[in-house]
Amino acid sequence: MTPISRRGLLKTGAAAGVLAATGMPLKAQNRGGTLRLGIAGANTTDSWDGRTHSDSYMIMCAHGAVFDCLTEVAANGELVGELAESWEASADAVTWNFKLRTGVTFHDGSAFTADDVIASLNMHVEEGASSAAQPIVSAITDMTKLGDHEIQFTLAAGNADFPFLLSDYHILMYPHGDIPGAIASGNGTGLYKVDNFEPGVRTLLSRVEGHYKDGQSGWFDSIEVIAINDSSARMTALMTGQVDAVNRVDFQTEPLMRANPNLNIFEVTGNQHYTFPMLTNIDPYSNLAVRRALKHAINREEMVEKILLGHGAVGNDHPIGPANQYYAADLPQTSYDPDLAKSILADAGLDGISIDLSASDAAFSGGVDAALLYQASAAAAGIEINVVQEPADGYWSNVWQKKPWCACYWSGRATEDWMFSTAYEAGVPWNDTNWENARFQELLLSARAELDGDKRREQYTEMQMICSSDGGVVVPMYANYVDAHSTALANSGTIGNVFQMDSSRMMERWWFA
Numbered sequence: 044m045t046p047i048s049r050r051g052l053l054k055t056g057a058a059a060g061v062l063a064a065t066g067m068p069l070k071a072q073n074r075g076g077t078l079r080l081g082i083a084g085a086n087t088t089d090s091w092d093g094r095t096h097s098d099s100y101m102i103m104c105a106h107g108a109v110f111d112c113l114t115e116v117a118a119n120g121e122l123v124g125e126l127a128e129s130w131e132a133s134a135d136a137v138t139w140n141f142k143l144r145t146g147v148t149f150h151d152g153s154a155f156t157a158d159d160v161i162a163s164l165n166m167h168v169e170e171g172a173s174s175a176a177q178p179i180v181s182a183i184t185d186m187t188k189l190g191d192h193e194i195q196f197t198l199a200a201g202n203a204d205f206p207f208l209l210s211d212y213h214i215l216m217y218p219h220g221d222i223p224g225a226i227a228s229g230n231g232t233g234l235y236k237v238d239n240f241e242p243g244v245r246t247l248l249s250r251v252e253g254h255y256k257d258g259q260s261g262w263f264d265s266i267e268v269i270a271i272n273d274s275s276a277r278m279t280a281l282m283t284g285q286v287d288a289v290n291r292v293d294f295q296t297e298p299l300m301r302a303n304p305n306l307n308i309f310e311v312t313g314n315q316h317y318t319f320p321m322l323t324n325i326d327p328y329s330n331l332a333v334r335r336a337l338k339h340a341i342n343r344e345e346m347v348e349k350i351l352l353g354h355g356a357v358g359n360d361h362p363i364g365p366a367n368q369y370y371a372a373d374l375p376q377t378s379y380d381p382d383l384a385k386s387i388l389a390d391a392g393l394d395g396i397s398i399d400l401s402a403s404d405a406a407f408s409g410g411v412d413a414a415l416l417y418q419a420s421a422a423a424a425g426i427e428i429n430v431v432q433e434p435a436d437g438y439w440s441n442v443w444q445k446k447p448w449c450a451c452y453w454s455g456r457a458t459e460d461w462m463f464s465t466a467y468e469a470g471v472p473w474n475d476t477n478w479e480n481a482r483f484q485e486l487l488l489s490a491r492a493e494l495d496g497d498k499r500r501e502q503y504t505e506m507q508m509i510c511s512s513d514g515g516v517v518v519p520m521y522a523n524y525v526d527a528h529s530t531a532l533a534n535s536g537t538i539g540n541v542f543q544m545d546s547s548r549m550m551e552r553w554w555f556a
Contacts, residue, residue: 072533072554078263080549081277081286084405085270086436087243091229093215094167094174097439098405099290099543104246104268106212107547110231113141113160113209113216116457116546118539122207126155126216126232136201136492143192147255149218149225150236157194161186162219175473176213178464201492204458211461212547234261234551243436245269248550262554272435274408281306281527288528290543291408294352300527310354310525313540314364314455314462316518317350317407319400319417320475321448323515327398328447328476332391334515338377339384340421343519349416350409354525358518361510362462364455365521366540369503377511384424395425401442405435406450407522414450417519444475451475452522454542459503460491467510476515483509531555 084098093110096102106112113127124130130141147155166172167180174180185197198205208214216232217225224230229237234256235248248266269286271277274293281289282303292300292308300306321328321337328334343357356365360377363370388396402414411432418428433442433449442449456462465471468487469479483506490502510516524543533556539546545553 072262073556074262074554075264076555077265077267078288078532078550078553078555079267079269079286081269081271081280081289082544083272083274083277083289083291083408085243085272086439088437088440089242090226091231091237091240092226093213094172094176096213097175097443099547100268100270102212102542103290103544103547103550104248105215105229105231107544108235108248108266108550109229109233109237110215110217111233112211112214113143114206115548116207116210116539116541118535118537118545118548118552120457120540122210122457125210126160127206127209130206132205136203136205136494137198139196139198139205140189141194141196143194144255145192147232149232150230150251151218153218153220155216155218155232156191157188158191158219159216160194161188162222163215163217166217166222167214173472174213175465175471176211178468178471179208179211179214200488202460203492203494204460207458208461210457212542235266238265243270256551260551263550266550272405274404278527281529284529287532288526288544288549290526292525292527293408294350294354294525297352297525305530306527307530308525308527309538310523311538311540312366312521312523313542314362314366314453315522315524315543316358316362316364316453316455317346317410317413317520317522318362318451318453319414319448319517319519320451321515321517322444322477324477325447327393327396328515330391330393331513332387332393333396335512336384336387336396336424336426337421338511338517339380339387340424340426341417341517341519342379342420343377344379345416345420346413346519350413351520351522355520355522358520359507359511360514360516360518361507362453362455362466362516362518363459363503363507366455367459367462369459369500371504371507374504374508374511379420381420381424384421384426388425395427397427397429398448399429399431399446401431401433401446401449403433403435403438403442403450405433405438406443407452410450413519444473457541459499459506460487463487463506464491467514478513478515480509480513483513528553 082100085100111126115125128142132139167174167176187195239247246268277289278296280286402410404410414430486502493499534553
């Protein structure tokens with residue numbers, strides 16, 4: 044196995060590398076206090092089962108506090124070790140050796156070993172499991188324990204991005220002897236242990252003493268995470284001092300918040316995108332003409348202006364964002380052209396269509412308003428959209444992937460393959476359009492193992508083009524992450540853009556000034 048530099052892996056996704064964990068550059072932190080967060084994206088069905096996590100509340104609580112992954116995308120975008128200490132790969136990126144941290148324990152006192160890694164990965168591919176990480180784990184053909192703290196992964200095919208994938212917020216580490224018990228109680232290796240958990244209501248956490256991240260992360264003594272799905276109530280909670288920070292700033296309230304000297308807005312450009320996925324195995328969305336007409340029937344500029352109030356950019360019906368390495372900024376932009384949409388339908392023998400669009404602000408802030416804007420712009424194309432306003436609670440379990448057409452959002456992923464293999468690869472659990480395209484699948488496998496950066500760019504550009512012209516999802520806009528906090532809070536000065544709230548790691552990375 045031949046090591047290469049960290050920079051080489053980050054810039055090219057090259058197959059071989061040894062990356063040791065590093066801490067973030069730190070200012071002078073203050074230890075202590077109780078952080079109170081008001082977070083959207085909570086449901087009464089929430090649990091500590093990482094396979095089910097799909098929205099911000101549980102991603103923050105689990106991935107950002109109670110549990111750990113093997114790797115972590117740091118605030119500056121660099122890949123570092125979390126429970127993995129270092130890793131290296133064969134030249135073809137098929138075989139990967141990971142060395143694990145020693146001296147790490149779960150909250151119940153049991154030691155973390157390679158057995159826990161194997162069991163925690165296998166749970167994503169066990170019979171009956173429904174996990175968005177299934178495509179990642181199913182690509183592993185063999186896991187060999189080389190020692191209590193060393194493990195070798197053999198992949199079905201080379202994957203230059205494999206270490207990045209192990210930072211996926213679904214792939215949490217559980218104790219191998221009692222995974223159901225760990226899910227029930229929240230028994231992880233994270234900086235914070237669970238004192239109380241009321242799904243969809245509130246979570247109380249306290250700092251673990253003697254943690255392996257001491258001196259690098261975890262500055263609060265305790266944390267209270269309050270579920271506040273209602274946008275107005277969430278903003279009010281921050282402005283009245285009931286909480287110290289909130290996610291998903293309401294753009295209508297933003298001017299008031301900016302005028303408050305005790306509050307700060309923090310905004311980063313990442314790969315978050317708002318979408319309208321349609322099930323392409325169900326009529327009329329199985330008809331390519333219908334899909335293309337719908338893409339020309341939406342006024343994207345109006346969406347960015349009225350829903351995001353300028354906090355974002357126009358999308359082009361593919362999931363690769365401006366923060367991705369191989370983002371194809373030069374692709375022809377799908378325009379709002381109701382006459383063209385009407386013509387496409389007429390050529391397919393359709394004299395207008397009438398369809399339902401399920402929406403909720405649980406999908407994204409302003410989700411219902413966005414659907415109504417879509418309804419208005421599509422009417423000029425002879426497309427009648429009936430907006431069905433769905434309940435916020437249970438939206439992800441009862442509407443998304445269940446109703447033929449709905450509103451949705453994606454945080455995006457740190458690499459192109461990660462995003463495509465999560466939601467666009469044929470047959471994966473989170474392919475929310477059930478879309479399949481033979482050429483796309485061919486390119487997906489080829490680009491995944493390609494070590495030449497120029498060739499990868501060509502392949503990912505073509506994949507974005509195929510999604511835009513043929514795919515089953517309308518992606519009208521990229522949305523910046525816009526969150527807010529009390530001026531009593533401080534951070535390193537670098538805020539992650541993989542997810543909202545400092546890549547969902549605010550609980551670990553921030554402190555009271």
